[in-house]
Amino acid sequence: xxxxxxxxxxxxxxxxxASRDVAxxxxxxxxxxxxxxxxxxxxxxxxxxxxxxxxxxxxxxxHPLRDTLATELEQADAVLISAPMYNFSIPSTLxxxxxQVIILGRTAGETPSAAGTPTVxxxxxxxxxxxxTPREDHEFVITYLEKALGTLALDVHFVVPELTLARKVPxxxxxxxxxxxxKAKAHEEAVAKAxxxxxxxx
Numbered sequence: 001x002x003x004x005x006x007x008x009x010x011x012x013x014x015x016x017x018a019s020r021d022v023a024x025x026x027x028x029x030x031x032x033x034x035x036x037x038x039x040x041x042x043x044x045x046x047x048x049x050x051x052x053x054x055x056x057x058x059x060x061x062x063h064p065l066r067d068t069l070a071t072e073l074e075q076a077d078a079v080l081i082s083a084p085m086y087n088f089s090i091p092s093t094l095x096x097x098x099x100q101v102i103i104l105g106r107t108a109g110e111t112p113s114a115a116g117t118p119t120v121x122x123x124x125x126x127x128x129x130x131x132x133t134p135r136e137d138h139e140f141v142i143t144y145l146e147k148a149l150g151t152l153a154l155d156v157h158f159v160v161p162e163l164t165l166a167r168k169v170p171x172x173x174x175x176x177x178x179x180x181x182x183k184a185k186a187h188e189e190a191v192a193k194a195x196x197x198x199x200x201x202x
Contacts, residue, residue, distance in 0.1 A: 001036060003037065004030055011045050022159060027121055042072075056100060060105070069100050073117075083122065088142055116155055118155045119154040127172075166177075
């Protein structure tokens with residue numbers, strides 16, 4: 001039975017979050033492709049994973065929480081992560097999940113236990129941080145997650161809705177059309193990724 005691991009990390013509810021909204025589009029299409037599938041869902045805003053401490057670290061894969069998170073990842077045929085940009089980086093709750101789930105000798109190391117799992121990350125941001133933009137060098141969401149998720153050897157794909165604050169910030173009013181176009185493209189890409197992931201699941 002195909003299994004999707006869905007991780008949300010936005011502090012905002014679905015109606016106020018671009019990352020949750022686009023992630024929901026991916027999940028809806030994935031569920032349509034897998035009507036008998038299973039979704040493991042974690043909302044890190046409402047039920048945050050504790051930040052790693054010495055007990056978690058020293059316990060490694062034997063620690064109950066870390067074992068649970070690693071098992072969820074290993075059970076997944078596909079992974080969906082919503083990762084909004086806060087102060088140029090990922091939410092601290094998502095960083096905590098990564099710190100707990102990256103376990104050397106199990107999910108990370110020479111033979112990562114979830115290697116190759118197709119993964120889509122909805123990396124939303126209020127402004128524009130793409131190549132050639134004034135704040136290109138302030139982008140630490142994709143650059144970090146490429147490395148962190150690469151440690152898990154996941155097959156990572158990014159969907160990036162940009163300029164999501166255009167309708168909320170008066171100074172960005174002239175960017176509303178670009179914002180709407182970026183969000184529409186992100187939804188289209190989310191659907192396409194969900195369909196393409198379906199072909200990778202037996």
